[in-house]
Amino acid sequence: MAKEETVLQGMIDRLIEIGRCYGMEMNVEKTKLMKISRQPTPATIKIDQKQLENVKCFKYFGSLLTDDGRCSCEIKSRMAMAKAAFSKKKNLFTSKLDLNLRKKLVKCYISSIALYGAEIRTLRAVDQKHSESFEMWCWRRMEKISWTDYVRNEEVLFRVSEQRNILHEIRKWKANWIGRVLRRNCLLKEVIEGKIEGRV
Structure with missing residues (x-):
């Protein structure tokens, strides 16, 4: 979670870097992105030059989160x-x-x-x-x-x-x-x- 796209991209890059040290890879197909805002616009976050899919709703710990908050x-x-x-x-x-x-x-x-x-x-x-x-x-x-x-x-x-x-x-x-x-x-x-x- 982050307030700005650049901060989130940096966090993901760091996560991937640390994961690779231990032989782990992030699955781009299973990783989703949701921008919560009153006027949601797609965010652009990439993993190995592949853009993450933007979703409008997401199930998190049994609760349904939506992009309008x-x-x-x-x-x-x-x-x-x-x-x-x-x-x-x-x-x-x-x-x-x-x-x-x-x-x-x-x-x-x-x-x-x-x-x-x-x-x-x-x-x-x-x-x-x-x-x-x-x-x-x-x-x-x-x-x-x-x-x-x-x-x-x-x-x-x-x-x-x-x-x-x-x-x-x-x-x-x-x-x-x-x-x-x-x-x-x-x-x-x-x-x-x-x-x-x-x-x-």
């Missing part, structure tokens, strides 16, 4: 995975089990898929709307309410004894994550300054 694609992708998981276990979620047990199963099994990595995402208004729509989709499917039944969201929430909670949950995760980052940084600073001994 937004999280909409990742959120939609996560919602699709969660819906697929719900459909696989549909018989369980729509069974005659106790309502509270089914709700706990949905929150544990489905919400964890949909909200994976949510603490580091930037939520725009449209993303918030998608998240709330997904939440209602889960409760409607759980109660076997079709969109053609014209049942209002308020009535669905009343039936399942729930409130709109997904955005509150995401905000709580964000606050916890920021707290962990700040505490870790303070601890690391104290270790570096020699105030305390130990590993971070």
Whole structure:
């Protein structure tokens, strides 16, 4: 990762040089390049006079990164995975089990898929709307309410004894994550300054 193309080219050249000392080569065909910007333009980075392929999206540690720097694609992708998981276990979620047990199963099994990595995402208004729509989709499917039944969201929430909670949950995760980052940084600073001994 680098802020300028020249810096990135220098880093790659150095990586190739060090790798060759140990008999390793970088595969140009498998190496991809993505420039993240509000107005993405292709970057020109070369390995042995061969230009790297510019891509618009990239999967990194299970999260989908896009060249516009937004999280909409990742959120939609996560919602699709969660819906697929719900459909696989549909018989369980729509069974005659106790309502509270089914709700706990949905929150544990489905919400964890949909909200994976949510603490580091930037939520725009449209993303918030998608998240709330997904939440209602889960409760409607759980109660076997079709969109053609014209049942209002308020009535669905009343039936399942729930409130709109997904955005509150995401905000709580964000606050916890920021707290962990700040505490870790303070601890690391104290270790570096020699105030305390130990590993971070």
